[in-house]
Amino acid sequence: MDLQTEYLQIGPAVCVIESDPNMNIQLDKLLAYLDSPVLHYLSAEIFLAECEGIEVGCILADGDQLGAQGAQFIEELSQRGLSGATIIIARHANIDDAVKALQRGVADYIEIPQPDRLLLAKIRQVISRGACLSGPRPH
Amino acid sequence: MKKDNPADKPTVFIVDDDEPVRDSLKMLMRSVGLSAETFSGAAEFLEAYDPDRPGCLVLDIRMPGMSGMELQEKLNEVHAILPIIFITGHGDVPMAVKAIQYGAADFIQKPFRDQDLLDRINKAIEQDASNRAQLLETRDIEERLSNLTPREKEVLELIVDGRPNKVIAADLEVSQRTVEIHRARVMDKMRASSLAHLVRMVMRLRNPG
Structure with a gap:
């Protein structure tokens, strides 16, 4: 068994979609409090290309980075049955983006920065709803 | 209505x-x-x-x-x-x-x-x-279902679970001919055009929305 496969045996993964190294460091510190494997993806495209077959507990995606592609990304997630496990975090949060994301079925949309405790609670809440097995790319 | x-x-x-x-x-x-x-x-x-x-x-x-x-x-x-x-x-x-x-x-x-x-x-x-419209349709199916006898409901459940008549007959300890009659009545009372339609209606009640 290779290392990644072994790592994923721990339980459903938290998938972080974030390209900013500083944000990744901060999120890693936070996610170390959870008993979940953490997988990093630098972009939504990379995640969508690689996520098939992964047991997903929660997806944390940077809303600022998604920008205008956010809507299409959430649509793809929902076709794979993953939107309900998704939390969008955004520094430049705004009401319209939040409403659109939730209408398309994401679990939460959070303006950051937030206290670690609060962000952890929201992530735990999503994980506790059960894992989603990431389906194949829809045609 | x-x-x-x-x-x-x-x-x-x-x-x-x-x-x-x-x-x-x-x-x-x-x-x-x-x-x-x-x-x-x-x-x-x-x-x-x-x-x-x-x-x-x-x-x-x-x-x-x-x-x-x-x-x-x-x-x-x-x-x-x-x-x-x-x-x-x-x-x-x-x-x-x-x-x-x-x-x-x-x-x-x-x-x-x-x-x-x-x-x-x-x-x-x-x-x-x-x-x-969906709610109305669900209520409509519920109403049809309420017209079934307890025996017909039993047969319906077994049909929806995909059991063939022969198995249903054995399960309910009746003849295959009797199951066929029940089955026809169920299809009629539920106004089902096909087995698939019947299954769809029952599934609709099991997972509403």
């Missing part, structure tokens, strides 16, 4: 404590041929609320007395399906998120363009019509 009456036409219910706002929203609705009713507060709306009237609810968040969010909670308690569009001048992201998580159809910030609000209202009214 209910007859067509004026109450079946969608209505935009407007709840806002600010009278000029209420009046201008009502004018806006009328200008595009939508019928609208206004209420000066959440309690007043709740008093008049009729679950059978379709349309949508345009709801101010901040009001003296019962707030818009509190009204949403009350409507959730009675399993209301009327879509809610929140309007606010002082909204923030967490408030919008909470409103949608609790089932609101939409959340719009003042100032907005008239057309933007109208688009959202039309979308909500469409959604409401489709929800109500």
Whole structure:
């Protein structure tokens, strides 16, 4: 068994979609409090290309980075049955983006920065709803 | 089956404590041929609320007395399906998120363009019509189901689970011929055009929505 496969045996993964190294460091510190494997993806495209077959507990995606592609990304997630496990975090949060994301079925949309405790609670809440097995790319 | 009456036409219910706002929203609705009713507060709306009237609810968040969010909670308690569009001048992201998580159809910030609000209202009214049609269909299936005898219901469950007549006959300790008769009655009473149709109807009741 290779290392990644072994790592994923721990339980459903938290998938972080974030390209900013500083944000990744901060999120890693936070996610170390959870008993979940953490997988990093630098972009939504990379995640969508690689996520098939992964047991997903929660997806944390940077809303600022998604920008205008956010809507299409959430649509793809929902076709794979993953939107309900998704939390969008955004520094430049705004009401319209939040409403659109939730209408398309994401679990939460959070303006950051937030206290670690609060962000952890929201992530735990999503994980506790059960894992989603990431389906194949829809045609 | 209910007859067509004026109450079946969608209505935009407007709840806002600010009278000029209420009046201008009502004018806006009328200008595009939508019928609208206004209420000066959440309690007043709740008093008049009729679950059978379709349309949508345009709801101010901040009001003296019962707030818009509190009204949403009350409507959730009675399993209301009327879509809610929140309007606010002082909204923030967490408030919008909470409103949608609790089932609101939409959340719009003042100032907005008239057309933007109208688009959202039309979308909500469409959604409401489709929800109500589904609900009606579900009730219709339930009614057909209630006409089955206990034995026919047993046979129905087994058919839906994919058991062939031979197995059902053995399970219920009756002849295959008897199962065939029950099966035909079930198909007839459920007005099922095919086995697939029958299964679809039963699944509809098992996983509503």
